[in-house]
Amino acid sequence: MTQFPTSTSCIAVALATLSAVVPGIAAAQANNAQAADASRAIAIERGPLGAAIARLGRQAGVVIVADPAVLRGRFTPGVRGRFTPGEALARLLAGTGLSARPDGDGGFMLVSGAETASAGGEDVPSDITVMGNRAVTATKTDTKLTETPQSISAITGEQIAARGAIGLQEALRYTPGLRTEPNGVDNRWDYVTARGGFPAAQFVDGMKRADISAAPRTDVYTFERVEVLRGPSSVLYGQGAAGGIINTISKRPEFRTAGEMAVQYGTFDRKQAQVDVTGALDANGTLAARFVGVVRDSGNQVDFGRDDRIALTPSIRFQPDENTDITLLGLYQRDKAAAISAYVPVVASVNAPAGRRLSRSAFLGEPGHDYYDTEEKSATLLVTHRFSDAIRYSGAVRYSRYKSDNGTVNLSVWSGLENPFIDAANTQIERTVFDFRSRVNMLTTDHNLTFDFATGPFEHKVLVGIDYLRSSARTDYAFGAAGPIDIYAPVYTGVEMGAFDPQPRQVASQLGIYVQDQIRYADRVTLVLGARRDRARTVNEGVDRQVDTVTTFRAGLIGDLGSGIAPYVSYSESFQPTLGLNVYGEAYLPQRGTQYEVGVKWQPTPAILASIAAFDVKGTNRLQTDPTNVNNQIQQGEVKSKGIEVEAAWTVARDFTLSASYAYVDAEIKKATDPLEVGAPIPTVAKHSAGIWGEKSLDLGGDTGLRLGGGVRYVGPTNELAVYQDDAGGSVIDTQRTPGYTLVDALLALDWKQWSLAVNATNLFDKTYYSSCSVRSACGTGYARTVIGTLGYRF
Secondary structure, eight states: OOOOOOOOOOHHHHHHHHHHTHHHHHHHHHHHHHHHHOOEEEEEOSEEHHHHHHHHHHHHTOOEEOOHHHHTTOEEOOEEEEEOHHHHHHHHTTTTTEEEEEOSSSOEEEEESSOEEEETTEEEESSOOGGGOEESTTTSSOEEGGGOSSOEEEEEHHHHHHTTOOSHHHHTTTSTTEEESTTSSBSSOOOEEETTTEEOEEEETTEEOOOTTTSOOOOGGGEEEEEEEESOOHHHHOSOOTTEEEEEEEOOOOSSOEEEEEEEEETTTEEEEEEEEEEESSTTSOEEEEEEEEEEEOOOSSTTOEEEEEEEEEEEEEEEETTEEEEEEEEEEEEEEESOBOEEEGGGTTTOOTTOOOOTTOOOSOTTTOEEEEEEEEEEEEEEEESSSSEEEEEEEEEEEEEEEEEEEEESOOSOOSOOOOSTTSOEEEEEEEEEEEEEEEEEEEEEEEEEEEETTEEEEEEEEEEEEEEEEEEEEEEEEEEEEETTSOOOOOOOOOOOBOOOOEEEEEEEEEEEEEEEETTTEEEEEEEEEEEEEEEETTSOOEEEEEEEEEEEEEEOOSTTEEEEEEEEEEEEOOOSBOTTSOBOOOEEEEEEEEEEEEOSSTTEEEEEEEEEEEEEEEEEEETTEEEEEEEEEEEEEEEEEEEEEEEEETTEEEEEEEEEEEEEEEEOSSGGGTTOBOTTOOSEEEEEEEEEEEEEETTEEEEEEEEEEEEOOEEEEEEEEOTTSOEEEEEEEEOOEEEEEEEEEEEETTEEEEEEEESTTOOOOEEEEOTTSEEEEOOOOEEEEEEEEEO
């Protein structure tokens, strides 16, 4: 079984919906219990374990839950005879390293015989997550989601592949509360906002990456899963915006021998080869290695586009005993992209007269100049050691070097002119050149100790940690003028650039100390309390250093009311340094975020997981233009965002799964230097968004299976307001509306023995849409239909 996200939302509606399916769940549990006690004729041949488990479930009429990533690469000797389901399952698992545990409802959950983690007195697999039941991002400890008083979603690598995602943005399309691809087609970076337009900070294995403008897009094939923690999260992770964090978990070595190889071909002449192999290196099972590699040669939907990549991630793992685990991860990635974005003028897109709308593939830069080349080299060391049942250490350190070179020719449509054309025929627009190059060296480290103890009836899990981040960055810029272009009949003339203007080197560091206590009472109620003290320091060459010291807090309470119902309430804070000085030489205060959240999580059986929540987020100290001095910026801005989120996943039957999400977000400016902007909506934030995805498996016989999947996602309309000056010096309010859109995705996959052939389609019906449009400037063109075929072999 795959791991599914969790989330939040409209409590009354969700509870009513969930209660409607309880009778069916109860009936299914009763049927499972009867089936589990009865012996019957079982006939399953030797072969892949995943297919054998599915057949046993059908023949015995019971639910068997496991993560596909654990089943992958394992084989069974088969079983034939008359057995109870439990007896047959034990024979199928012989020699695989897995075992079965009754789930209490007549079904079974598969667990690793070698790796288990104790939680609440039960043996819970550390490498198997049933229905997204556990995550580490929210608390930095292995905690059940139903004991975590904050919204968190988990998306597995299996789900990412099934939904046809080719990047991190695409992988999060069905996650509530997030706005992916807010700028439309952009092959430079993964830009995601959360809960009202706040940028979501990106982490890998719990440590912060460089800013998206300096680092290449992460490759989803190298992920084990992605966890999304929504809302302010500075207590555990330091500086970040109020929207939340996206934490990707890298694939790591395993002690079983397994692997896969695949080739892809798809739209825009996409050609990709990928490999993932792992296994033990010694007979004692103390040393294991893994290698994940991706090579791609591809175009993109924009004329003259490129999207090429090499990503190599070797890793090695040392486990001398059951208490110590040491993993070293390496990464080398080089991306070469061209025709990197698809911004088109509003007067030639949503506001275009009939017959004057530009094609989605229109390229209005210069083929010999537009490029985005990035490179990342990094090494990560992850260490865990259990001193005793009560004390555990976890440490991580990463050193990364990033290199980014960007060249772009842009249309001059950002000046606020109602008509950007320079000719009477309204076809030609001026262009400018903007190039930059950046070099970033970054060291991040995080060390913590977990203490488990009891004080009377209260069980404590205390986390005490210290983390440190240091980055050294230099970014140089080059500006220039390019000739105008006829946007409807482009003729490319080339550009001449001057030298780069060297910018001061910037060195930033952050030292944080944090403490958290998860207090459990009567195995029913969990109280989470946390606090953090940070010292953030920034030094620019030739400028006095800036030092910010900030204290942040979090608190949450969640209880188990029985029947899997767990209501919760929480409060959390965030901070993010605001670099620079105003014209008076005064340093800016850090931007702050606060959130109140209330919700309910519900997991009556391993086959169902749902959550609902309402949130209220406030971001303060936004920079605004000084109304008394246009060359100065002051901090008066405040953004308020409130809404509801719903997320649910349901294994309807052994061969049919469903997941769904919905979000309502109302985000607006509450304070601004210009009173006319107060109450204005936050651009790119849709009030309504939703998604649903389902997968059905069919047994065709002869070790052959068919998988059918499909999804529908909806993003509502967005609005932007801007204030301009008229000829008389007065203020004029102008608005731009971007229509909403509904898109369909699909999966068709055929599995035969160790082979698989999958065809993924996103935006199946090739709908033309725009992600967002700015007032009097440009629209971000949406993604066209993409079809990718993948032929793979697993062993």
